[in-house]
Amino acid sequence: MQSPLTALADMARQAGSILKDRFHKDNAVYFKGDIDIVTEADRLSEEYLVSTITSRFPKHDILTEERILESKGSDYRWIIDPLDGTTNYSHHFPVFCVSLALEERGIVIAAAVYDPLRDELFTAERGRGASLNGRAIAVSRTADLSRALLATGFPYDIRTNPNNNINYFNVLALKVQAIRRAGSAALDLAYIAAGRFDGFWELRLRPWDTAAGWLLVEEAGGKTSDLNGKTFFINAPGMVASNGVLHNDILKIIDDINPLDDRLLTNQKG
Secondary structure, eight states, X not given: OOOHHHHHHHHHHHHHHHHHHHTTSOOOEEESSSSOEEEHHHHHHHHHHHHHHHHHOTTSEEEESSOOOOOOOOSEEEEEEXXXXXXXXXXXXXXXXXXXXXXXXXXXXXXXXXXXXXXXXXXXXXXXXXXXXXEEOOOOOOXXXXXXXXXXXXXXXXXXXXXXXXXXXXXXXXXXXXXXXOSOHHHXXXXXXXXXXXXXXXXXXXXXXXXHHHHHHHHTTOEEEOTTSSOOOTTOXXXXXXXXXXXXXXXXXXXXXXXXXXXXXXXXXX
């Protein structure tokens, strides 16, 4: 039987190939909200992933962004985002990926994030480190927040929910070297694991946004938490991830801006 990590890597590459082949073509776009969309490429990638997992691992559960699948009560659950960065993709902006993670009894044990345009495959296996195209990676050593490059994103209800991350962005932008808002949380987290970003924060993410990147960061020597500094869990209403050295500095600024009430964060990102 194929190892979980090998299966994840193979499926991520195949799904990524589907996205790459359609990237410069016209893809039908469907609106789930004012700015929340799904494309035909999302659906084709997801159909491939769901059918492949169902065929190879018929007893396993699957959690995916675009459809509800009946739970089988398995110890194993695949968490998949067939296209993270859909808005980018629909505008032919070349920042998107496939994100896959496997849980065993609620613990993420393997992860893959694949950027098909750059042919970069980020993988991690619990207790065995993280890698990029087979080579070990590690978080940055940046220790001065004023020299840090951070990443973030904004929730899909930014127009209607006043707790929309703009306040945190405005303050942190003056405290760090720069902030990037690239549009793919999974890639942001993979880039922290690879030492390209020093820190990340975001509100109202969903399990398919964070499951793979969460393991990548921790296996690369980084740190994760919710926005209150508590232990991160897959349904947490917000996330901070970093190289570890800067983690408390980021959390302190967030708390100084607006001490967080978890109830304000529970309208999760779609």
